[in-house]
Amino acid sequence: LAFYWSARLVVLFLAAYEFFLCISNDRRQEKHKGVAFVGAILIACAPLVQWWFAVNALPEMLIAIFVSIVCFDRYLGDTESGHRAAYAAVILICAGMFALTLYPAWQISLGYLLAVLILCIVIRHWGHIRISRKDALIFVGEIVLFCVILGSAVVTSWGTIQSMLHTAYPGARQSIGGGLPPLSLISSVGTLFFPFKDYAVDSVTTNMVEASRFVDLFPLGIILAVFGMIKRKKVDVLSAWLITVVALFSIFACVGMPLWLSKIMMLTSVTSGRCVVVLGVANIAVLVRAAAIIDGELSWKQSLLVTFVFAAILAWANHAMYLSYIGRLLVVVCFAIAGLLSFAVLNNGVIARTVVAPIVSVGLLVSGLSVNPVQYGSAPVTKQPLIQQVQSLQSENPGMWAIDDAFGSQLANLAVANGIHTLNALEVTPDLATWKKLDPNGQWEEIYNRYAFVSVNVVEQESADVFTLVAPDSFTVHVTPEQLRKLGVSNVLSPQKLDAMQFNGYSFERIGETIDGRTPYRIVQHQ
Structure with missing residues (x-):
């Protein structure tokens, strides 16, 4: 577990580093x-x-894209x-890794980015x-060989x-996007504070996981490019x-498009909230590429001016977006983070390389690892x-458990x-055979035939x-002890006093x- 968890982060960093070296230098300098x-x-x-680190194989998707490019x-x-045989083998391994993540909401949008990168590499050479x-x-x-291996996985x-x-x-x-x-x-800078200060749920985003972002300094990279x-x-x-990819998915996520166009572009499985990954x-x-292209063309005074203006805009934007979350102190912190990060990208001088960039990197590292x-x-x-108590009871009297109440779906996992x-527990694929025992006519199949967190609510009638x-x-199943049997x-396992209820x-x-x-309770049937 320790190797799996840590290796994904190390490999993701190294893959991203090599990828950015690749796109920032046309002649492999x-x-x-x-x-x-x-x-x-x-x-x-x-x-x-970091907030999605253990879910839906996001690190693996990014590693596959970076390494393959x-x-x-x-x-x-x-x-x-x-050499070419080795490169081709690694590319095919990455293709299999990407394909078998099986999460279209990210795969399709990142697929657009991958296609653009492949096209640009071909044009380069x-x-x-x-x-x-x-x-x-x-x-x-x-x-x-790749088709045989992947085909066996698909067949099974x-x-x-x-x-x-x-x-x-x-x-x-x-x-159809939008919203x-x-x-x-x-x-995005404000999402760095989520590990240290509870994020209050609002009407826009439901939790810290959904609200999290890449700190991408948008639109600085586009302006520099x-x-x-x-x-x-x-x-x-x-x-x-x-920039075209950014524009396309920004429009799709914020404005939306007609269903027929979404179908043509194969975006019907992509939600607005999931577009933030490709964006x-x-x-x-774009930021890395632009910084490499204009390297040395901005003096430190010009860099400071741009940094100050841009940092002020981002600090205001973060305060406006998270009005009840980012107060005056965090606005100042947002300004400092955005300023240091922007200066580290804009200026390639000794101070930026030896002082500013390390400070920013340590700050991002602390925030990321704190998640x-x-x-x-x-x-x-x-x-x-x-x-541990449930494990002990399970060893003495084996049998299936149900975790009662609205938060039971998390505890069940x-x-x-x-x-x-x-x-x-979480149903990555629906367990239709089980739920059909309560719904033989399929009256509620639309509800339980889904990827879902399942909550159990024990009721008397x-x-x-x-x-x-x-x-x-997410769905809830309301059941009596007879239905549970x-x-x-x-x-x-329940927070209710089930032994005091009448069934x-x-x-x-x-x-x-x-x-x-x-x-913990055991279901007892009376003769």
Whole structure:
């Protein structure tokens, strides 16, 4: 667990660093290591990456994109067949990794970015690309092997894939975008404070995970890229395409588009909230590329002026976006962070490289790692007194458990992580066979046929609506002890006093101590 958790962060940083070196230097020079380092920190320690670190394989998606682009660039620039075979093999491994993450909301949007990067790498090497017959044969052989391996995974997982494609959510999702506040595009700095100060839920975002962003300094990268192209009187192809990606997904996320156009562009599985991933990565790429292009063209006075104005705008934007969260003190902190980060990107002088960039990097590192504090280890998962008691009861009397009440869906996942057979854990694919026992006619199938967090609510009398939808990815099942037994449940962990409630033909027997407000019960059937 420790290796898996830490290695993902290390590899993500190294992959991002090599990627930014690749896009900041057209001739594979390495004179822009400083800005590439800052870019890698902005990716690896981004609030969005850290808050989503263990969910939906986001680090793996980004690693796959970064590594594959670096290898593709080197494949086209190298003529030695052995090297090319190695590069092609790594590219195919990355392709498999990206494909099998199976999260279209991010895959499709990041796929647009990947396509643009591939196109720009081809344009970079156009006129110098040489593919020998030997290279072609090796590549075809690797493709065949790749298809066999990926095909075996698809065949063994075909039932799961079909189940996901035919869910009410997210399989049947028909997104047209829209609804993302435009101000959120320039207020990412404030999300650095989420590990240190509770974020109050508002009408725009539901929690810290959903509100988290990449600190991408939008639109500074675009402004610098346009400035560089105007000054050189030459269009930078990579910058222009990256700006196009940013513009496209900004419009989709904030304004939306007709359903027919969303279908044509294959964006119906992409929600506005998930667009922030591709926007953040593309904006940071534009920023790194632009900083490398205009390297040395701004004096330190000009850099300071731009830094001051831009930092002031970002500080205001963060205050306006998170009005009740970012007060006067945090506005000043936002100004300082945005200012230092902007100066580190704008100026390549000794002070920026040796003082400002390290300070910014340490700050981002502290914020990022504070989301997932490694010093706690796995004890919060494995050493919870409540769960340890359930484990002990489970060993004495094996049987399925149900976790009662609205927050039971989260606790159920903790129980499963400790090897406890639990009814209402997260259903990545819907368990139709189980829920059909309560709904043989499919009356509520639209509710439970989805990726969902499942909450259990124990009631005295059979409910008119056994299933109720709480959110697109959450539903509650209202059940009596008789219905729980139908589902195969023997024990219930509940904050309710179930032994004091009246049930028809059933009762609950207390079998353990009340810990953290929850008591374990066994279902007892009366003859």
